[in-house]
Amino acid sequence: MSTGVGRAAAKADTDGVKLLERDSALASLAEYARDALAGDGRLVLVGGEAGVGKSSLVEAFTERLAGTMPAARAAWGLCDGLSTPRPLGPLFDIAGELGGELLERSRARASRDELFATLLRQADAPGELHVLVLEDLHWADEATIDLLRFLGRRLRGARILLIATYRDDDLQSRDLLRIALGDIATQRTTRRIGLAPLSVRAVEHLAGGSGIEPADLHRLTGGNPFFVTEVVRSGSAAVPASARDVVLARVATLGEDARAVLNAGALIGNRIDPRLLAAATGGPPSVLDELVMSGLLIGDGGLLTFRHELTRLAVEQAIPQHRVSLIHARILAALGELGRDDDAGAAFHAEAAGDAPAVLRYAVRAARRAAELGSHRESAAQYERALRCADGVPPAELAELYDALAAELSLVDRGPRVCEVAGQARELWHRAGNRLREGAAQRRLSAALRYACRGREALAAAEDALATLAPLxxxxxxxxxxxxxxxxxxxxxxxxxxxxxxxxxxxxxxxxxxxxxxxxxxxxxxxxxxxxxxxxxxxxxxxxxxxxxHGLDEQVGRAYINLHGMLCTKRRYPEAERYYQEGVAYCDEHDVRTYATCIRAERVNTLADTGRWDESLALGEYVLTNRVDASPLNRVTPLVCLGLIRARRGEDGVWPALDEAAELADGCEGPQWIAFVRAARAEAYWLEGRQEPARREAELVADAVAGGDEWARGLAVFWLRRTGSDRMPEGTLAEPYRLEADGDWPAAADRWDEGGSAYEAALVLLESGDEDARRRALGILDDLGAAAAARVARQRMRREGVRAVPAGPRAATRAHPAGLTRREREVLALICAGHTNAEIAERLFIAVKTVDHHVSAVLGKLGVATRSGAAKEAVRLGLVTA
Structure with a gap:
């Protein structure tokens, strides 16, 4: 079994101690390998702090696997620790180990879709198990994260064990990996292994015979295996101030030539080609031998690596600042002498060396290749790097850079920055006298302005662009x-x-x-x-x-969001579900971040409309916090839904969300956005008993829907009636609204219920004047947890003389371990009994579409993907008997 030449053997002297207290993790990996060999692929996420032994665990596992599963073959890919990493670096590493078609396509600069499909096809070989290891994902570029998503969604039925290691101690909420992990973790094939620091007892075992007090050692290192090992290896009975001091003490024992070579290696990064290191420093082979013998560097196939990234960082941080740029310049020159095809690395070293012409040359080439591979964030970063070094560049060349940057930023949902960049490009093309490119930049600016909620400017810019280009x-x-x-x-x-x-x-x-x-x-x-x-x-x-x-990522993303959104607008939720699932997968895998955010934002509203409020809040918070750099327009829907659900529940935080949403919608000047936001505000005021501001908001809805469809007009009528306005928009209304307007409240409530909108059904029943219907409405509102709406209902019922009004939410719903409503509990019981949706609909006297929505809500609240999973979870929670 191939595990990367010399990889595990090179660390044999330390793996034994690092693998203390890792038996459970090794056993889990072995189990997942058996599952994968049987055709049920697995993605294993191995997380832990730096130095906790993630790589050592995986290396030991693959070595053991070689002796127990001869059909297994491992290939490794390593993410770069550069400020702007090489796109798909791990995939190209794996291609070098696997060879065959994947290597051929990599050398032919195939598209990333071809590369992804080829890797999946080649790794899923009959009778074999491929173990693909992606190391240090915290440094991954967007294309590599997309590869992880791509493979993770397709492992079911594949003979592949995909292991991804990453640091989890400093991931921020906005990090791309953190966001991706939230999506990937929901896949049925995904498993997690979290590595904890060593216990005091394990540290005591490692410190045996060293003369170091185990308790002090554990306190210093926090049980981190790397730090423990380094201190013990130092041979000193005294505990140093930090493990960094241990590394630097070992460096101090080296000769001057070896220290110079080691410094250059630290600036090259975590993967060092000995030929590049020799060319950059002029150091003889004996110096490299000295570094390997010292234990600071280890051999890894044909490459060298630091024993740990923490070692490299300690060396890098100790380099005198005045030498850093000189060393980077030598590395850059060596890359040129060796003819290396590493534009991303060359751009990094060129900028650190202060070589502006080289930065422009390499960064632009790196940006173009990153864009080809769908790594748009890295592409944008490389164009930004080029622009930082573009002083004195002629206007036309500078405008090209701004144009290219605007194109990449528009795909990663950076609307305000696109406005700035596209505006600069337009001005530069104007100065260069190129009317064609000026008009094109103006057109791009128009699109960006819309996402920045600057609607009037957006329309004017589009008209100006056409006026500029038409004569040409x-x-x-x-x-x-x-x-x-x-x-x-x-x-x-x-x-x-x-x-x-x-x-x-x-x-x-x-x-x-x-x-x-x-x-x-x-x-x-x-x-x-x-x-x-x-x-x-x-x-x-x-x-x-x-x-x-035609592989048009931006247009595919836009098509998916509009198909999904329009079907949801017309309350055709089951049909919309397909486009949501396909659209999210496509946008994530192709790094179309703008539409990936947009379709999730629309999903927030769908969940809110169908009574899945906890899920709506969770996804809304995800969009607003994990995608905090999202274009302002993509914030509107989550803000509205968060504010509205809080208002319905009688919780805090209503008006900050709805006020921000109103400001953005008004700036956008899109009538559909204004109507959406103002209707939510009308409802929030109505729930608070503030009739006059509620009426004003409802009338703003009416103003906005003049050019809208029957659903938009119906929404206006719905809130105009409840707030006491005598205004009514002209035109037909969608069926549930029309039935209520005609006084047929039972049919209107049924239509809402059939569409999965129980809350709207309850509000219609509340207006009916029928006591039984109002009691039913109150039960629905209590089941939903709509405390504010239920309070309105109780006040109204008491005011109109209804006797024995129930005092509060039903205890059974309030205490339910999964938060299921009464109806959802009924549906779950029938699911567990093996009934189809059609049979459930017949038994409960509701529409099949309504059952579809209830089943989706039950699965979501139980955190499962299938009906059988729901049955198992119901048994586990004691909701039903086995």
Whole structure:
């Protein structure tokens, strides 16, 4: 079994002590390997602090596996610790070990989709188990995290054991890995292993015979195996001030030449090619031998690595500052002499060396390759690096850099920064006298302004871009200008005009062979037709197919979010579910962060509308905190849902969320956003008993929905009636709203219930005037935990003379271990009895669609993915008997 030449053997002298108290973790890995060999692949996330022994654990496991499972083969990939890592570095490492088709495609600079698919196909070989190890994921680039997501979703049925190691002690909430782990952990194939520091007893064992007091050693090191080992290896009976002092004490015993070579190695990084090190320092082979013998460096196949990253950091931090840039310059020169294809590394060393021309050369090439591999965050970082060193560059060349940066930032949801960058590009192209590129930059600025909630400016910029480009003849830039203007008109509720404008864009796109523009314009056409009541699924479906066929990540992302969002707007939640699941997976795996955030934001509203409030709050907080750099427009929906659910529950934090949402929606000037936010504010005021401000907000909804569809008009009517306004928008209403307006409250409540919107059904029942219906409404509100709405219901019932009004929430619901409502408990019992959704609907006298929503809510609250999983969890919790 291949484990990377010499990898485990090189650490044999320390692995034995580091693996104290790791038997359980090794046994778990062995179990997961057996599962994977049987065709049930596993992704194992191995987390722990720096120095806790993550790599040692995996190395020992693969060595043991070689003796027990001859069909197993391991390949390793290592993430770089550079400030801007090489995209897909671990995949290319694995390709070098596996060889074959993956290596061929890597050398041919294949697209990342090809590389991902090839790795999966090659690793899932009949009769073999491939153990793929991704080390140090805390340094991973976006493309590597996307690879982790890609493989994690496809391990079921694969003979692959994927092990990912990462530091979990300093991950911030906004770190890409932290965000990805939250998504990946929900996959059925994912397992976690957390490595804890050693106990006092284990440290005492390691310190035996050293003369060091075990308690002092444990206090100093916190039980960290690396630190413990380093102190014990030092041979001193005294406990040093820190483990860093131990490393530097060992460095001090080296000769001057060896220290110089070691310093250069520390600046090269955690993977050192001996030829590069020799070329950068001129050090003879004997010096490298001295460093290996000292234990500071170890051999790892044809490379050298520091025994631990903590060792490298200790050496790096001790280098006198005045020498650092000189060493980086020598490393950069050596990379050139050896002809290395490492633009990301060269750009890093060039910037550290203060070599601006070299930074421009290498950073731009690294940015382009990162974009090709779908690592858009790293691509943007490289363009930012180039711009930091672009003093004196001619306006046209500088404008090219700003254009490229704006394109990358637009994909990673950095709306305000895109506005700034696109605006700079426009000014530079204007100064350079290039009207074509100036118009293109203006068009990109228009799109960015919309996401920054600057709607009026966005529409004006789109019109200006078209005015600039139209006189220049039929070009790709003009086609994009038509498409962008169509989108801006659609958002501004100018739907007839938007459709006509989108048609102009499509006509030009077809003539010029521009599938990306064609797809984008089809999406806009579909959205406007949905509002006007025409065929909208056709254009949106064609847009998605076109995007998928041509690998147009941005257009595919936009198509998914609009298909999902429009179906949700029309309360067709079961149909929308497919597009949500497919859309999230696609956007995550292709690093289309803007739409990945957008579709999750829409999901927050879907969960809120269908009574899954805990899930809605959790996802809303995730979007607002883990994606804190999200474009302002992507914050509106989560803010509204958080504020509204808190208002319904009578909790704090309502108005800060709703006030921010109103400010953003008003800035966007999109009527649909304004109506959405103002309706939420009307409800929040109504729940507080503040009728006058509630009425004002409801009338703002009515103002905003003039160009909207039947659902938007219905929403306005819903709150105008409840707040006592005599205003009514003209036009037809969606069925539940129309039935209530006609006085048929039983049918209206049934329609809401069939769609999974129990809260709206309860509010309709509350307006009915029927005592039994109001009691039913109160039961629904109590089940949902809608304390404020239930309070309104009780006050109204008592005011109108209803006797024996229930005093509070039902104790059974309040105490339920999974937080299930009465109806959800009924559904769970029938799931456990083996009934289908259709049979459950028949037994409970509700629609199958309503059962679909209840089943989804039950699975979500129980934290399981399947009906059988729900049954097992129900037995475990004692909700049903086995």
């Amino acid at each position: 003849g039929p070009t790709a830039e003009l086609a994009w200008a038509w498409a962008t203007l169509a989108s801006q008109r659609m958002v501004s509720e100018q739907h007839e005009l938007a459709i006509a404008t989108a048609a102009r864009a499509q006509e030009l796109a077809v003539a010029l062979g521009l599938p990306e523009v064609h797809s984008d314009a089809l999406i806009t056409e579909g959205c406007s037709r949905a509002i006007l009541g025409g065929d909208w699924l056709g254009p949106l479906g064609r847009a998605l197919d076109l995007g998928l066929a």
